Amino acid sequence: MEKVRFGIIGIGNMGSAHALSLIKDIRGAELAAVCDTNPDRLHWAQNNLPESVQLFETPEAFFASRAMDTVLIATPHYDHPGLAIQAFENGYHVLVEKPAGVFTKAVREMNDAAAKSGKQFGIMYNQRTNPLYIKLRDLIESGELGTVRRTNWIITNWYRSQSYYNSGGWRATWAGEGGGVLLNQDPHQLDLWQWTTGMMPKRVRAFCQFGKYRSIEVEDDVTAYVEYENGATGVFVTTVGESPGTNRFEISSDNGKIVIEDGKMTFWRLRVPEPQFNREFTGGFGQPECWKCEIPVPRDGGPQHKGILQNFTNALLNGEKLIAPGEEGIHGLTISNAMHLSAWTDDWVNLPLDEDLFYEKLQEKIRSSTFQKEQSVGVVLNVKGTH
Incomplete structure (x- = not known):
């Protein structure tokens, strides 16, 4: 064409x-x-x-x-x-x-x-076009960071007032929107979390607060802990109710630490990888020599x-x-589904996700949703069967 x-x-x-x-x-x-x-x-x-x-x-x-x-x-x-x-x-x-x-x-x-x-x-x-995350993915894939040990993302600058939610009856309802901050504001971060590192969690434990800061029925405050197959761990914190908020993504690895914050990437690079230093060092107190490196990345946010x-x-x-x-959209959604299910069951959720159990619990939320039935008929029908 x-x-x-x-x-x-x-x-x-x-x-x-x-x-x-x-x-x-x-x-x-x-x-x-x-x-x-x-x-x-x-x-x-x-x-x-x-x-x-x-x-x-x-x-x-x-x-x-x-x-x-x-x-x-x-x-x-x-x-x-x-x-x-x-x-x-x-x-x-x-x-x-x-x-x-x-x-x-x-x-x-x-x-x-x-x-x-x-x-x-x-x-x-x-957000996959943002030079910051493209560079982070490259540094991890190329082996520059060594093995990832820990990931922390604090993304709390999604401030939304009550008037935002009052602007539409479908907003922040289980029947109308299907979730809160995880499904509306955070899909990009949940995607980037696994896309940049190349890792999906093997299990998730999440604590979601529903209507904590706003008069809504879905989650507006989340703290989640995940574990990965290689032994690494991660924490994801998000909310719509804090001001000023923070957007800080930190990755700790064998070769140092990267922090993305305020549109900048900083690499605290170890001259000797931590496992090697630990094997060879005999001086008692001490730690690897570390260089603070500002990674040159365009700050325009990409196209x-x-x-x-x-x-x-x-x-x-x-x-x-x-x-x-498009097939990769399921990865971030799997993580948010696991976080919801963990909060609903007050328990760990293992991946692969029990999709039938999640669907069953979601239906319970939809049936009790405040979204008016006459308004949500089409939505509920789509939930019952996508085809």
């Missing part, structure tokens, strides 16, 4: 931003169609998008139109897997917004449909969403490798 025709389903905040990016900034792409069941959003599209962009009121008409080559899904979380499966079955490539879904059973179905389709599949993990859109377009036009393959 000479140009990739995109169709966007869901043109709320993110969908409309992607629409404008496709029109103005993405080489080799064009916006061909949009779909939204909300008449107000279609009215916005009519007034703000080129006349050539086709407008659709239903997913069925949208998929049947053949107006596009690629479907970009930017709907509420629960709908992501079901719409992706429909898109694959109709012969489209798919780029899905984060998170991949709400529960891994549905995302696994989506991944299976992608594999059977033979189409390109990506996820909007725009972000536009970078993912351009990369996906390039993948279709010339075979460029995807930065964020």
Whole structure:
């Protein structure tokens, strides 16, 4: 193909931003169609998008139109897997917004449909374009850090006021959104946590506070501890109720320590790896010589969403490798599902995750959700079956 025709389903905040990016900034792409069941959003599209962009009121008409080559899904979380499966079955490539879904059973179905389709599949993990995390991943993969021993991520600068949650009845409800800070704000960090290190936990113990700082039914404060197969450990702390917040990612390894904070990367590099020093040192008190190194990394944050859109377009036009393959969306979601399940059962959760147990517990939360039943019928139907 000479140009990739995109169709966007869901043109709320993110969908409309992607629409404008496709029109103005993405080489080799064009916006061909949009779909939204909300008449107000279609009215916005009519007034703000080129006349050539086709407008659709239903997913069925949208998929049947053949107006596009690629479907970009930017709907509420629960709908992501079901719409992706429909898109694959109709012969489209798919780029899905984060998170991949709400529960891994549905995302696994989506991944299976992608594999059977033979189409390109990506996820909007725009933080993978950030030079800081690209460099960290490179340092770990190249062996520069040696064996990772401990990971700590404190990500508490997701401040959200009560008025934010009051702006929509679906927000921060089990039936409407499927979770709180872990599912809404933290999918990027949960993805980067495992993507940069190359490690998934083998078990998780999490303590989630539900409605601790805000009048909501989902988690707004989380502290989780994980263990990895190689003996390393990790801690993940997040909340929407602290100000000022912190964003600090620390990785301790045999060869020193890296800290990412305030847009900078600092490497405390040991001249001799700690295991070697421990074997050879005989002086009693002492520790390895350590150099504080400021790693030169661009501080522009990378191309972000536009970078993912351009990369996906390039993948279709010339075979460029995807930065964020859609199949990898299940990894971060597995971690957040495990954290929720650990809090709900007040116990350790081993990976692979017991997906049936998580789904059962999630259904209990949905049935007791404050989200009005007449508003949530469509959402609940999508939860009961993605296909």
